[in-house]
Amino acid sequence: MTRNHPHISRRTALRTVGSAALVGVAGCLNNNGGSGTPSNGTTSPDGNGPLTRIAVEGTALVAELSEEADIGQVNLIQPNGELFGQRDVAAGAQQVSFEIGTGYAPGEYRVLALKGEETVVETTTELRPEIQIQDVGLYRNNPDKPWDEVYGESETDRIKNGEAFVTVENTGSGPEAITELIFSGDVPNPIENPRGSGMHETNRVVVSPGETADLFSNSFPFGSESEDGMGCSPDGNSGQFTVIVETQVSGNRVTSTYDVQYSGSDEMTDCEVTITEA
Numbered sequence: 001m002t003r004n005h006p007h008i009s010r011r012t013a014l015r016t017v018g019s020a021a022l023v024g025v026a027g028c029l030n031n032n033g034g035s036g037t038p039s040n041g042t043t044s045p046d047g048n049g050p051l052t053r054i055a056v057e058g059t060a061l062v063a064e065l066s067e068e069a070d071i072g073q074v075n076l077i078q079p080n081g082e083l084f085g086q087r088d089v090a091a092g093a094q095q096v097s098f099e100i101g102t103g104y105a106p107g108e109y110r111v112l113a114l115k116g117e118e119t120v121v122e123t124t125t126e127l128r129p130e131i132q133i134q135d136v137g138l139y140r141n142n143p144d145k146p147w148d149e150v151y152g153e154s155e156t157d158r159i160k161n162g163e164a165f166v167t168v169e170n171t172g173s174g175p176e177a178i179t180e181l182i183f184s185g186d187v188p189n190p191i192e193n194p195r196g197s198g199m200h201e202t203n204r205v206v207v208s209p210g211e212t213a214d215l216f217s218n219s220f221p222f223g224s225e226s227e228d229g230m231g232c233s234p235d236g237n238s239g240q241f242t243v244i245v246e247t248q249v250s251g252n253r254v255t256s257t258y259d260v261q262y263s264g265s266d267e268m269t270d271c272e273v274t275i276t277e278a
Contacts, residue, residue, distance in 0.1 A: 050113045054125045056209050059175045060097045061127070063087075063111055067094065071113045071120050079107030100127065102177040102206060102249050129249050130172030133256035134212065136243050138222050138273055139163050150200060150216050162189065162223025162268070163200075166215045166243050168254075170207040178205040178213070180246035183221035186230040186239025186260060188268050195219040204248065215245070224268055232271030236263040240278055 050069040055062050063074050069089070076084040076098045084104075087096035106128040113121045139147055145165060164183065170176050181198035184190060197203045200216040207213045221241075225231035230239050238261045245254040257278040264271045 050121050051111065051123055054111055054123060056100075056127070056174065057097070058208050059101050059206065060099050061109070061125070062095055062097045063113075064095045065089065065093065065113075069094075069113070071115050073114045075112040075114065077110040077112065079105055079109065084109070100175065102175055102204075104174065104249065106174060106250060125173075127174035128172050129170055129174045129176035129207075129209070129247070131176055131178070131207065131245060131247055131250070131252070131254050132169050132171055133166060133243055133245060133254060134169050135165075135167040136256070136258060136275060137165055138275070140273065141275075145214065147216075162220030164217045164221055166217075166245065167212055168207060168215060168245060169212045170209050173209055174249065175206060175208045176250065177248035178207065178215060178245055179203065179248050180244075181215050181217060182244040182246075183217070183219075183241055184244065185241035185257075186237075187221040187241045188225040188229040188231050188262075189220050189223045190226065190229055222268070222273060230262065232262040232264055232266060232268055234263075234265065236261060238262070 050066055050071050051063055051074075052066050053062075053064040055064070061076065065071070071089055073086055073088055074096045075086045078084045084100075085098045087098065089096060104127060108124050108126050111123050111125060112119050137145075139145070139162075142165070147163070151163070166181060168178065178199070179197060183198075195218050198218055199205060200218045205213050205215055230237055238259065240257055240259055242255055242257045246252075247254065259276045259278050261274040262271050263274075
């Protein structure tokens with residue numbers, strides 16, 4: 001189940017995996033009548049009107065305009081009815097963008113294209129992130145991950161027996177920020193989880209819609225056994241642990257539970273760890 005994702009540097013590897021893709025979100029004009037509500041009949045629901053597409057690119061909302069668009073301003077209205085921002089449209093411009101970041105309120109936004117004081121077309125789009133945990137693993141089982149890039153080559157021997165990664169995916173329509181990573185349950189060293197945010201060298205990882213990201217742990221959940229942890233034994237130990245991911249925009253605690261089997265010597269450094277979905 002483990003996936004390989006490209007990483008470009010030690011720090012940027014912690015933020016997003018893969019290039020920012022242009023992701024269409026709800027509210028785009030379509031062939032089924034669209035969501036545009038024209039005030040003067042000039043919009044076209046087949047995508048050929050002034051607003052041809054509303055999309056999310058990274059952490060920005062992009063409004064694409066037709067070549068023939070005769071508008072001077074685009075406004076973005078928040079779910080509570082307040083103005084989020086407005087952009088003047090330069091002559092010949094075919095898109096404007098609003099940086100929504102990760103401080104926006106999830107919900108339905110309205111995009112208004114104006115000519116002077118008149119609304120030429122209005123459409124709606126949903127901005128709502130959805131984080132799912134896709135995978136979890138250890139260094140010892142996944143040496144192909146960019147551990148050296150993330151932690152540094154000098155740390156490889158130290159982290160290879162205890163550090164873990166968690167792969168998350170944003171299947172929603174708005175960007176999200178991961179603020180905390182926690183391991184709880186039957187892991188050898190649950191005491192120091194989380195240490196800080198629980199993620200190595202960062203307090204937040206931004207995941208844009210349609211993207212995945214690897215969260216690398218800042219503690220040693222599978223390192224040396226603590227008094228309250230489950231360790232390894234020649235006869236084998238089995239249990240369950242839960243990965244908890246806390247999010248900023250939606251304010252959710254996303255959890256996923258796994259079965260784990262420890263077998264081998266009493267030392268965790270020589271222990272075989274097998275993780276499967278519960």
